[in-house]
Amino acid sequence: MSDFIFVTCQIGAEGAVKGELARRWPAFRLAFSRPGFLTFKLPSIHRLAEDFDLESVFARAYGFSLGKVTGKTPEKIAADLRAGAGRFSGQYFGQTPEELAAGVWKAAEGRPVQRIHVWQKDARAAGDRGFEPSLSEEASNVHRLLVEACPHPENLVRGGVARASCPCSGQHWRDASATQAARAGESVLDCVLLTPDQWWIGYHRANSIPSLYPGGMMSLELPLEAVSRAWLKMEEALRWSRLPIPRGARVAEIGSAPGGASQALLARGMWVTGIDPAEMDPAVLNHPCFTHIRRRSTQVRRREFQKIRWLTADMNVAPKYTLDAIEAIVAHPRVSIRGLLLTLKLTRWDLAEQLPDHLDRIRSWGFNVVRARQLHHNGREVCVAALQQPFHRKPFLGQRR
Numbered sequence: 190m191s192d193f194i195f196v197t198c199q200i201g202a203e204g205a206v207k208g209e210l211a212r213r214w215p216a217f218r219l220a221f222s223r224p225g226f227l228t229f230k231l232p233s234i235h236r237l238a239e240d241f242d243l244e245s246v247f248a249r250a251y252g253f254s255l256g257k258v259t260g261k262t263p264e265k266i267a268a269d270l271r272a273g274a275g276r277f278s279g280q281y282f283g284q285t286p287e288e289l290a291a292g293v294w295k296a297a298e299g300r301p302v303q304r305i306h307v308w309q310k311d312a313r314a315a316g317d318r319g320f321e322p323s324l325s326e327e328a329s330n331v332h333r334l335l336v337e338a339c340p341h342p343e344n345l346v347r348g349g350v351a352r353a354s355c356p357c358s359g360q361h362w363r364d365a366s367a368t369q370a371a372r373a374g375e376s377v378l379d380c381v382l383l384t385p386d387q388w389w390i391g392y393h394r395a396n397s398i399p400s401l402y403p404g405g406m407m408s409l410e411l412p413l414e415a416v417s418r419a420w421l422k423m424e425e426a427l428r429w430s431r432l433p434i435p436r437g438a439r440v441a442e443i444g445s446a447p448g449g450a451s452q453a454l455l456a457r458g459m460w461v462t463g464i465d466p467a468e469m470d471p472a473v474l475n476h477p478c479f480t481h482i483r484r485r486s487t488q489v490r491r492r493e494f495q496k497i498r499w500l501t502a503d504m505n506v507a508p509k510y511t512l513d514a515i516e517a518i519v520a521h522p523r524v525s526i527r528g529l530l531l532t533l534k535l536t537r538w539d540l541a542e543q544l545p546d547h548l549d550r551i552r553s554w555g556f557n558v559v560r561a562r563q564l565h566h567n568g569r570e571v572c573v574a575a576l577q578q579p580f581h582r583k584p585f586l587g588q589r590r
């Protein structure tokens with residue numbers, strides 16, 4: 190078992206990750222840090238399983254670290270070591286991508302690898318000049334190299350990977366699985382590309398939903414008919430949270446315009462009430478299962494929520510405003526909400542420190558399952574999923590006179 194873990198996160202979220210780990214895992218020591226990528230040294234005795242839960246909102250992906258392979262010269266590596274960096278086992282250097290790939294397998298020697306996840310650390314902050322974290326072509330190329338160099342290809346799970354004959358290089362693995370999800374229980378080799386010639390190696394056992402995907406990034410394709418990118422956020426939130434919202438459920442979405450998120454809900458057979466003073470896209474407005482209340486949430490009469498069991502919110506306001514608005518609804522004696530899916534905007538990164546208090550506040554409303562994650566498709570914001578399990582409807586109080 191390795192003495193280090195690695196974490197990848199959004200650029201800008203490093204401070205939030207360090208803060209979370211200092212609170213939850215005070216014995217972990219920061220070892221190496223670059224924007225979007227961190228490693229921590231573990232205490233000598235730890236009982237972390239290969240599928241351990243880091244309990245971090247801001248870690249998009251994590252695992253045990255096996256160090257790095259690098260295209261640097263031996264002199265540069267010696268200088269790094271003198272400076273105290275890179276003291277990891279499995280260090281290897283090579284000049285070509287093929288040599289680096291061989292180095293990865295040397296570092297991972299003896300590990301039973303069933304699946305390979307390769308991703309690039311984020312190049313820029315999410316949303317900066319349109320940047321969206323994603324699985325790059327470079328990551329896909331390195332994935333292919335690693336599959337080809339794998340010393341025990343018979344162990345790799347074949348889903349999406351097919352043997353094919355290539356006239357130029359003979360038998361090789363045609364890679365169709367660079368973006369494919371692992372299955373729970375599979376042993377995954379992780380390779381994070383920090384730069385084209387610095388690859389960090391790690392491993393984890395797939396278990397949680399994000400751990401199934403390379404870099405914790407769900408490869409969702411925005412449908413042509415989606416009216417906003419919020420579709421991606423809602424779709425990922427639904428898949429990550431696994432909230433048991435049945436078809437035919439009544440959902441209210443606060444901050445619904447122009448309507449991408451509502452489209453994701455409508456496509457799953459839900460009845461959606463969108464609450465937003467701004468205009469909805471006609472494609473959503475005209476859907477037979479959609480109703481628009483063109484007001485701010487505070488201006489909506491409570492009886493509008495009487496049949497609603499699920500509440501989502503994505504308002505471009507500070508977290509406290511969102512939580513005040515939600516509390517005013519869920520705490521009402523005539524309203525029975527079973528689950529929440531909230532986007533909390535971090536107008537400043539230091540607001541991340543208040544997140545544990547926000548989650549406690551949500552628990553105090555009667556939601557006993559409360560989780561948060563900075564989703565792949567989130568900007569500087571986090572998604573909170575809350576569920577009342579089992580669900581107790583508030584007693585019917587009769588009509589108000």
Ligand SMILES: C[S@@+](CC[C@H](N)C(=O)[O-])C[C@H]1O[C@@H](n2cnc3c(N)ncnc32)[C@H](O)[C@@H]1O
Pocket residue numbers: 416417419420443444445446447448449450451464465466467484485486487503504505506
């Ligand atoms: C990020 S956009 C929502 C995107 C939307 N979910 C979608 O799927 O396209 C934020 C929205 O919050 C709305 N908003 C801000 N304050 C609000 C409030 N108090 N009540 C309802 N909507 C609000 C804004 O009008 C804006 O349309």
